[in-house]
Amino acid sequence: QAVVTQEPSLTVSPGGTVTLTCGSSTGAVTSGHYPYWFQQKPGQAPRTLIYEASNKYSWTPARFSGSLLGGKAALTLSGAQPEDEAEYYCLVFYGFGVFGGGTKLTVL
Amino acid sequence: EVQVVESGGGLVQPGGSLRLSCAASGFTFSSRWMHWVRQAPGKGLVWVSSINSDGRTTNYADSVKGRFTISRDNAKNTLYLQMNSLRAEDTAVYSCVALKDVGYWGQGTLVTVSS
Numbered sequence: 001q002a003v004v005t006q007e008p009s010l011t012v013s014p015g016g017t018v019t020l021t022c023g024s025s026t027g028a029v030t031s032g033h034y035p036y037w038f039q040q041k042p043g044q045a046p047r048t049l050i051y052e053a054s055n056k057y058s059w060t061p062a063r064f065s066g067s068l069l070g071g072k073a074a075l076t077l078s079g080a081q082p083e084d085e086a087e088y089y090c091l092v093f094y095g096f097g098v099f100g101g102g103t104k105l106t107v108l
Numbered sequence: 109e110v111q112v113v114e115s116g117g118g119l120v121q122p123g124g125s126l127r128l129s130c131a132a133s134g135f136t137f138s139s140r141w142m143h144w145v146r147q148a149p150g151k152g153l154v155w156v157s158s159i160n161s162d163g164r165t166t167n168y169a170d171s172v173k174g175r176f177t178i179s180r181d182n183a184k185n186t187l188y189l190q191m192n193s194l195r196a197e198d199t200a201v202y203s204c205v206a207l208k209d210v211g212y213w214g215q216g217t218l219v220t221v222s223s
Contacts, residue, residue, distance in 0.1 A: 001170050036207060046153065048211035057211050089153050096167045097155035
């Protein structure tokens with residue numbers, strides 16, 4: 001099966017901007033892969049932030065945005081807050097779904 | 109209010125079976141694809157299976173294909189996962205997920221496969 005790759009860890013300063021990416025071993029990630037982004041804090045269930053590359057939910061903070069960038073799905077956080085420190089996962093569909101390994105985001 | 113509540117987890121011996129259920133409310137369950145996702149303790153998320161709105165199209169991760177069966181009862185707003193020939197590596201919290209514009213996860217149910 002396909003492998004979905006994410007940065008294992010990233011650090012951002014409070015108020016700073018960071019972009020997490022999600023790549024595919026099969027080639028470019030496109031809208032046809034319906035990429036999702038999830039946030040998970042320790043001891044909590046995951047929370048869906050972005051669906052189908054760039055769509056937000058009512059609970060998605062405005063500082064998060066999703067896009068397709070350079071053949072990858074991307075999650076950009078603009079104006080990082082301490083509460084954004086979490087694990088972030090992307091999910092890509094090839095008929096079946098494949099999660100990336102997750103990015104541990106530190107706000108420091 | 110959207111709710112998805114999983115049940116049916118527990119301790120089972122290797123080679124055993126379990127049937128998970130997921131009761132959904134607060135959205136039009138019968139028109140949605142539904143998914144099962146699992147997370148082993150201290151590990152990442154793993155997509156397990158999905159089913160389309162009328163139950164006729166299903167997809168599985170290679171690791172569970174031939175052992176797990178996803179199904180749904182739209183009259184009861186309930187999703188199921190029948191798990192057979194369970195292995196130690198199937199130990200995880202199993203969550204029911206409604207994606208697209210619903211985007212809702214349940215809290216999950218723990219499945220432990222151990223002798």
